[in-house]
Amino acid sequence: MENNQQESLLQMHVDYDGGNILRETVRWSRFLSIVGIIAIAFFALIFAVAGSAMLAAFSSLSPGLEGLASMGGVIVIVFCLVAFAIAGYIVFMLYRFSTLTRKAIDHQDQGLFAEGMKCLKIYFVINGVLAVLSLLFNLLSITKLFHS
C-alpha cells in the first residue's frame, strides 16, 4: 500500500498546463482525422465509380503507363485497396488517439490515457515507415535523374 503511494508520488503527473495542451492537441488531431476519413471515403468512392475510366485516361496520357491496362486491373485494384487501407488505418489511429486521450482527460482514466498514447505511437510508426520508404524512392529517382 505504502509502496503504491510512494510510486504514485514519484511519477510525473499530467498537470493543468499539460492537460490543456493535450486537450487542444486532441481537438486538432480529431479534426484532421475526421477530414482524412471523409477524404479517403470520397476518393475510394470516386475510384469505385470511375476507376476504369481513370486508368484508361492515364494510360492514354502517359506513355509510361500504357502497360497499366494490359497488366490487368486486378493488380491496380489491389494496389489501390492496400493504399486506401493503410491511409485509413493511419487516420483511424489518429482518431482513436484523439477520442481516447480526450476521454482519459475527462474521466481521469489512466488506462485510456495509455491506450491513446499507444495509438499515437502506432500513428507515428506507420508514418515513419512510409517516410523512410518515400525517401528511399526519392533518392533512387534522384540517382536515376543524374545518371540519365
Place this chain on the structure above:
Amino acid sequence: MEDQQIPSASSPLDNFFNISFDDAVRSQVRGAASWAKICALCAFIGAGVGLIVAFFGVSGATVGTENIRVNSFARVGMILGALISAAISVFINYWLYRFATSTTKGMDAMDSVKTNEGLNSLRTYFRILGVILIIVLSLFALGVLIGLLSLGMGGR
C-alpha cells in the same frame, strides 16, 4: 472548529492529477517521439533532395512525349515551387522534431516542463496541419464553386 469540513469543490488544477506518465505511458510516448523524429528527419532530407532536383536536375529533364526541353520560365517556376514546398515542409516538421526531442528529454528526466514543451510542439504541428487543410479545402470548395458557376453560365 473540529467539525469544520474541507471544501470539496475541486479546482481545475486538481483535475489532471489522477493521470500520470507511468512506465507504460512513458514507453509509448518515447516510441512515438522516436518515430516522429524519424518522420521529421526524412522530411528534412526529402526537402533537401527536392531542392537539389529543382536546382540541378531540371536543366537536363524533358517534358512530355516529344522531348521538349524545359524552358527557363518553367525552370524558374519549378525552382520556386520546390523552394516554397521545402520551406513549408521544413516549417511543419521543425515542430515535429521539437516534439520528439523535448518529449524524449522530458520522459528521460521526468521533467514535466520539458514534456509540456514537447506536447505544445505537437499541438502546434497538428494546428499547422489543420490550418493548411482548411486552406486546401477552402481552395477546393472555391474551385468547385467557380466550376459550377462557369457551367451554369455556359448552359445559358
